Amino acid sequence: MRSILTLRSIIIVLFFLSLNVSLYAQVKPRNLKKHIQYLSADKMNGRETGKEGSHKAADYVEKYFKKYNLKPMGEDGYRQSFEARVTKVKIADSLRMSDNIIGFLDNGAEFTIVVGAHYDHLGTAEIGGSRDSLGVGKIHNGADDNASGVAGLLELARHYTSNDTTEPFNFLFIGFGAEELGLIGSNYFTNNPTLPLADIHWMLNMDMIGRYQEQNGGLAIIGHGTSSAFPAIFEGVESSIKFFTSKDGNGGSDQTSFYKKDIPVLFFHTGGHDDYHKPSDDEHRIDYQAMEAILNLGIDVIDNSMEQPKMDFQWTN
Numbered sequence: 028m029r030s031i032l033t034l035r036s037i038i039i040v041l042f043f044l045s046l047n048v049s050l051y052a053q054v055k056p057r058n059l060k061k062h063i064q065y066l067s068a069d070k071m072n073g074r075e076t077g078k079e080g081s082h083k084a085a086d087y088v089e090k091y092f093k094k095y096n097l098k099p100m101g102e103d104g105y106r107q108s109f110e111a112r113v114t115k116v117k118i119a120d121s122l123r124m125s126d127n128i129i130g131f132l133d134n135g136a137e138f139t140i141v142v143g144a145h146y147d148h149l150g151t152a153e154i155g156g157s158r159d160s161l162g163v164g165k166i167h168n169g170a171d172d173n174a175s176g177v178a179g180l181l182e183l184a185r186h187y188t189s190n191d192t193t194e195p196f197n198f199l200f201i202g203f204g205a206e207e208l209g210l211i212g213s214n215y216f217t218n219n220p221t222l223p224l225a226d227i228h229w230m231l232n233m234d235m236i237g238r239y240q241e242q243n244g245g246l247a248i249i250g251h252g253t254s255s256a257f258p259a260i261f262e263g264v265e266s267s268i269k270f271f272t273s274k275d276g277n278g279g280s281d282q283t284s285f286y287k288k289d290i291p292v293l294f295f296h297t298g299g300h301d302d303y304h305k306p307s308d309d310e311h312r313i314d315y316q317a318m319e320a321i322l323n324l325g326i327d328v329i330d331n332s333m334e335q336p337k338m339d340f341q342w343t344n
Contacts, residue, residue: 032117050111062178067170075150077123088202111205115155125204132198141230144176175237215280229291232282240319245269254291
């Protein structure tokens with residue numbers, strides 16, 4: 028009887044241990060909220076490139092890359108520094124310093140999946156870009172653009188470093204700087220890569236994933252035409268949210284820099300809204316339930332892509 032009870036106890040313990048690992052790896056809305064609240068708080072002053080708020084955002088991304096034991100893959104630790112210039116308006120301090128924050132999950136694989144999101148925003152709009160005619164001087168917190176994408180980046184990093192699985196692909200997680208000044212961070216990386224571009228399986232970019240709008244078709248997944256493998260990858264993929272695919276690899280965000288280097292890309296985006304590039308893009312407007320579904324969908328797509336051999340590239344225009 029004692030041996031039977033012992034065996035039964037062991038089975039129960041193993042079951043709950045495996046359950047705990049699984050639950051730890053799942054997307055956690057409370058983490059998303061914590062990240063977005065921090066990044067879009069007034070004290071960040073809109074995360075303008077080259078200013079204190081943007082540097083704090085970069086530090087925040089680096090802190091979590093360290094926490095998740097990602098290998099530094101910048102040019103100086105996690106950092107890849109570059110110069111960015113404000114060109115939309117004439118301003119005295121037009122030349123700014125910024126950083127890409129780069130962490131590597133080394134699974135000993137031949138090829139690597141890149142996951143990226145930009146952490147900068149407009150600050151108080153002295154650098155241009157505000158859609159509010161009276162917005163200059165007001166903090167543009169950028170909760171959706173793009174604290175939401177950074178929160179997704181950090182949750183996917185946590186998932187793939189805590190799911191108790193050695194994946195058949197490596198992962199490169201990148202927080203891009205200076206996207207709002209013209210995709211400067213991602214363009215700098217693709218021209219100065221810290222791992223060979225030929226080793227990249229594909230790239231996922233998340234920019235503005237926090238304002239799900241079912242009436243407008245739901246989540247836009249742009250870049251579906253950039254590899255002949257994507258139709259097979261999406262076969263059977265389902266979600267609690269609506270989503271649609273678009274073929275083009277170009278677009279107003281960082282995946283474009285990879286597409287121009289013949290790398291398959293996807294861009295997750297919940298679309299424009301009245302608060303885009305306005306001081307009213309605040310955290311309380313974020314749809315966390317939809318964000319959770321979007322990231323779970325992203326995990327399904329990533330996992331399916333790892334069943335494919337090295338993906339080919341297709342131009343879409």
